[in-house]
Amino acid sequence: MDELYVLQAYSTSMIGFLSKQKKIEYSRTSIHTIREAFMTNAQIDIEEVVTVLNKIMETELAGVVRYTHYALMVFGYGRIPIVSWMRSQASESLMHANEAGELITQLGNHPSLGIGPLLETHRHDIGDILRESLDHEMLALSAYYTLLELVSGRNVMLEEYARRMIAQEEMHLGEVRKMLKKPGE
Structure with missing residues (x-):
């Protein structure tokens, strides 16, 4: 789970120009996407x-x-x-x-x-x-x-x-x- 928080912080920092509300929405989407990426290991x-x-x-x-x-x-x-x-x-x-x-x-x-x-x-x-x-x-x-x-x-x-x-x-x-x-x- 720590990896998710690090990636969340990184992805959020990359969108500093967005509004606070957009950052929160983007952050939730990123975590969902990142979680799916980690889950691909289940296929191997x-x-x-x-x-x-x-x-x-x-x-x-x-x-x-x-x-x-x-x-x-x-x-x-x-x-x-x-x-x-x-x-x-x-x-x-x-x-x-x-x-x-x-x-x-x-x-x-x-x-x-x-x-x-x-x-x-x-x-x-x-x-x-x-x-x-x-x-x-x-x-x-x-x-x-x-x-x-x-x-x-x-x-x-x-x-x-x-x-x-x-x-x-x-x-x-x-x-x-x-x-x-x-x-x-």
């Missing part, structure tokens, strides 16, 4: 959505560990730009994990303390590292698509979040695939 299975968001968070946290480890294991002439790219991927994974966790708490639930699978092949050739990275990105992409299926047409905020993250993950997949190609292929 919050428990199932939170389960998927926790999986996303765990997968992204595994990405932080994975990309940090990969950055430490790169050797050779091209090390500096590859390490930089790996570290930026680790930072981005942490941001994605935080965003999923914020959504979980916004839905009134508790984020997981778990972390996704960390498979170590002990192969540190850059091609092997990139193929493992590709598998990890596919796992994350799959979780975002699952979320999109659960919320599509039911919750705009979560749908837009899922779509934005799918676009980002598909961009990452494209980058990794391009890095795996040999010049001239």
Whole structure:
């Protein structure tokens, strides 16, 4: 209910040019509209959505560990730009994990303390590292698509979040695939 009062105060402050009577009418209408917006969560299975968001968070946290480890294991002439790219991927994974966790708490639930699978092949050739990275990105992409299926047409905020993250993950997949190609292929 506190959210309703905050939103009521915000919407009322935005119409300072209206008369006091109009403000009261507008305020009541806003609360009704806002209450309906909050009720749209009833159309989604919050428990199932939170389960998927926790999986996303765990997968992204595994990405932080994975990309940090990969950055430490790169050797050779091209090390500096590859390490930089790996570290930026680790930072981005942490941001994605935080965003999923914020959504979980916004839905009134508790984020997981778990972390996704960390498979170590002990192969540190850059091609092997990139193929493992590709598998990890596919796992994350799959979780975002699952979320999109659960919320599509039911919750705009979560749908837009899922779509934005799918676009980002598909961009990452494209980058990794391009890095795996040999010049001239």
